[in-house]
Amino acid sequence: MTFTIFLINRYILTCISAFILLSAVCAMGAQTPGGEAVVSLDASPPAETAAQKPPTSPPEPDSFVILFSGNWEGHLEPCGCTEKQLGGIDRRTEEIKKIAPDPQARLMLDAGPLIKDTERQSQLKFETFLYAFKKLNYDTINITGEELILLYEKLALDPAGYSTVICSNMPEEKRRKYYTQPYFQKTLRYQNHQLDCLVLSLFDPKEISDKTLAEKLQLQEPVSALQQNLDALKIKPDRNNPKQLIIVMLTVPTEDPLTRKLAAIAAIDIIVTKGSSDEPELCSPAGPLILTTGRLGKYISQVDVPFPDSDDQTFKFKMIEIHSEFPQDAEIVRLIDDYQELIRMENLIEDEIAIPRLPLDDGIPFAGNSTCQECHTEDGVWKKWSPLKHAHAMESLEKVKRDYNPECVVCHTVGMLYETGYRSRERTPDLANVGCEMCHGPGAYHNEAPEEEYRIIFTPCESCHDHENSPRFEAERDQYFENIKHWDEPREYWD
Ligand code: HEC
Ligand code: HEC
Ligand code: HEC
Numbered sequence: 001m002t003f004t005i006f007l008i009n010r011y012i013l014t015c016i017s018a019f020i021l022l023s024a025v026c027a028m029g030a031q032t033p034g035g036e037a038v039v040s041l042d043a044s045p046p047a048e049t050a051a052q053k054p055p056t057s058p059p060e061p062d063s064f065v066i067l068f069s070g071n072w073e074g075h076l077e078p079c080g081c082t083e084k085q086l087g088g089i090d091r092r093t094e095e096i097k098k099i100a101p102d103p104q105a106r107l108m109l110d111a112g113p114l115i116k117d118t119e120r121q122s123q124l125k126f127e128t129f130l131y132a133f134k135k136l137n138y139d140t141i142n143i144t145g146e147e148l149i150l151l152y153e154k155l156a157l158d159p160a161g162y163s164t165v166i167c168s169n170m171p172e173e174k175r176r177k178y179y180t181q182p183y184f185q186k187t188l189r190y191q192n193h194q195l196d197c198l199v200l201s202l203f204d205p206k207e208i209s210d211k212t213l214a215e216k217l218q219l220q221e222p223v224s225a226l227q228q229n230l231d232a233l234k235i236k237p238d239r240n241n242p243k244q245l246i247i248v249m250l251t252v253p254t255e256d257p258l259t260r261k262l263a264a265i266a267a268i269d270i271i272v273t274k275g276s277s278d279e280p281e282l283c284s285p286a287g288p289l290i291l292t293t294g295r296l297g298k299y300i301s302q303v304d305v306p307f308p309d310s311d312d313q314t315f316k317f318k319m320i321e322i323h324s325e326f327p328q329d330a331e332i333v334r335l336i337d338d339y340q341e342l343i344r345m346e347n348l349i350e351d352e353i354a355i356p357r358l359p360l361d362d363g364i365p366f367a368g369n370s371t372c373q374e375c376h377t378e379d380g381v382w383k384k385w386s387p388l389k390h391a392h393a394m395e396s397l398e399k400v401k402r403d404y405n406p407e408c409v410v411c412h413t414v415g416m417l418y419e420t421g422y423r424s425r426e427r428t429p430d431l432a433n434v435g436c437e438m439c440h441g442p443g444a445y446h447n448e449a450p451e452e453e454y455r456i457i458f459t460p461c462e463s464c465h466d467h468e469n470s471p472r473f474e475a476e477r478d479q480y481f482e483n484i485k486h487w488d489e490p491r492e493y494w495d
């Protein structure tokens with residue numbers, strides 16, 4: 001089978017949220033008679049028109065709604081380094097209510113993964129995600145094998161406190177041990193319409209490089225395990241049965257051979273994979289709908305599945321932006337606050353085991369801003385640096401109560417990841433903010449021997465001014481340099 005996929009982007013502005021619609025067109029005649037899952041452009045009117053209708057007659061639904069999230073990389077909320085960032089687990093409650101108010105008529109799934117690593121800070125985030133999903137009434141979630149072991153061994157949460165975790169390719173005794181289910185079934189109902197949904201998830205044994213972890217889970221070969229589950233449930237290989245919907249969630253990329261093998265299984269309607277772009281993507285070959293959830297929680301992927309007795313069985317795919325203006329859910333904000341409070345109480349930032357510190361080249365330590373001030377006041381450098389935002393970067397964190405969060409502090413101070421670098425305002429007051437040495441490098445030797453060359457780029461601008469935190473930097477690089485200029489000659493070595 002060859003898949004030729006065209007993606008057409010259309011942007012339709014609505015006043016509440018911009019639905020960005022993707023349509024996938026299959027440019028090949030390999031569709032089986034009767035048609036495979038068809039995807040269409042969304043035909044719903046812009047929100048202005050919807051808003052003009054009298055509130056007493058909301059449009060009658062004609063489909064069930066499936067909502068997907070996943071691939072969070074630990075982003076419980078956007079960092080706030082720049083305006084209008086999308087995302088936040090706390091900003092979607094009202095939107096979900098608007099799109100799919102009736103829990104009986106919707107399915108909410110997270111395809112994982114939730115975190116980037118299994119270090120302490122990620123563990124705390126993981127817990128927060130699980131509680132937030134529960135609060136949002138997610139039906140079921142998929143995580144990775146490593147996350148499952150973390151959940152069981154390090155966090156030991158009460159399974160009643162989080163949504164059902166499914167893993168369809170684990171032996172039963174392991175499933176009992178790790179509190180996972182082989183699949184999740186739910187019949188969606190609206191008036192006399194109903195749709196039987198079956199959700200499965202496969203852990204990829206390839207993803208677990210650590211042998212001991214692999215042994216703990218004893219993962220089975222995914223495709224045959226999936227088939228066994230379908231056989232046990234007597235599911236007919238019929239993708240065109242409008243009364244049933246079968247979804248498989250994976251944490252492997254769309255291009256992974258596993259995705260392709262699953263696409264050939266005729267019972268599956270929707271496969272959710274891990275994409276690489278921030279936006280959800282839809283790739284629909286002649287087979288199941290293959291979609292991704294997008295990264296960092298910036299969007300929700302939505303698939304509208306027509307009621308089984310409807311003549312038009314076209315699935316509709318939308319992506320919903322999570323805007324910074326969307327109202328926050330007070331309960332989820334509290335969960336995030338609790339997580340921040342734990343980071344502070346555990347004092348992760350000063351914990352040399354939780355955050356192993358790197359040694360410095362030649363063992364030259366950081367000396368602190370005030371030592372630079374002593375000699376670089378006369379040449380006017382200090383006076384130019386001190387009013388800059390770099391010199392007040394820590395205050396920005398203090399204002400939003402993130403000044404003890406290592407993930408933020410790392411870019412807003414000097415050398416947090418290094419020996420002799422920033423640890424706290426109390427212990428290292430002279431290394432708070434983006435001080436001289438974060439750019440010029442540890443200065444203790446220069447202070448002793450200022451006549452010797454001291455021209456290193458310790459941290460390139462782009463390591464902090466990256467796409468996520470400083471989206472304008474790349475295009476406005478020269479202007480950014482101009483705005484911090486504290487040198488007289490044209491720039492020589494910094495490019
Ligand atoms: C004891 C005085 C003294 C101290 C302390 C000092 N500097 Fe300097 N620095 C100098 C002198 C003198 C020069 C050479 C000035 C020139 O060539 O214009 C210099 C040059 C520099 C240069 C240019 C290097 C080059 O090779 O062109 C940088 C960058 C610099 N200092 C940064 C710092 C930083 C950062 C600190 C604090 C860690 C610091 N200085 C502390 C005296 C000092
Ligand atoms: C260690 C991380 C880091 C590095 C390296 C860094 N910046 Fe920044 N920069 C920041 C932070 C953090 C802020 C925002 C501070 C705030 O507002 O709290 C910022 C803000 C700025 C601003 C806004 C300043 C203002 O006063 O309006 C400019 C311009 C800028 N940086 C330019 C640069 C350039 C050019 C480089 C490289 C030579 C650079 N930065 C390197 C972290 C960094
Ligand atoms: C990768 C480096 C990096 C990390 C990590 C980072 N910041 Fe920033 N932050 C920046 C840069 C760079 C800017 C300046 C962006 C610009 O003006 O282009 C900034 C600016 C800010 C500002 C000032 C915004 C304004 O309106 O002036 C705040 C507040 C802030 N960051 C908060 C945070 C918080 C909270 C976190 C942790 C969740 C965080 N930052 C993590 C690099 C970082």
Ligand code: HEC
Binds near residue numbers: 390435436488491492
């Ligand atoms: C955000 C990064 C950044 C910070 C923070 C920073 N500098 Fe610089 N500094 C630069 C860049 C970039 C240049 C230009 C280097 C070149 O010529 O390529 C420069 C140039 C200089 C020069 C002149 C060197 C020359 O060759 O012309 C001196 C002296 C200096 N810095 C000292 C300081 C001192 C002292 C501080 C703290 C008060 C400081 N800098 C903070 C990035 C930074």
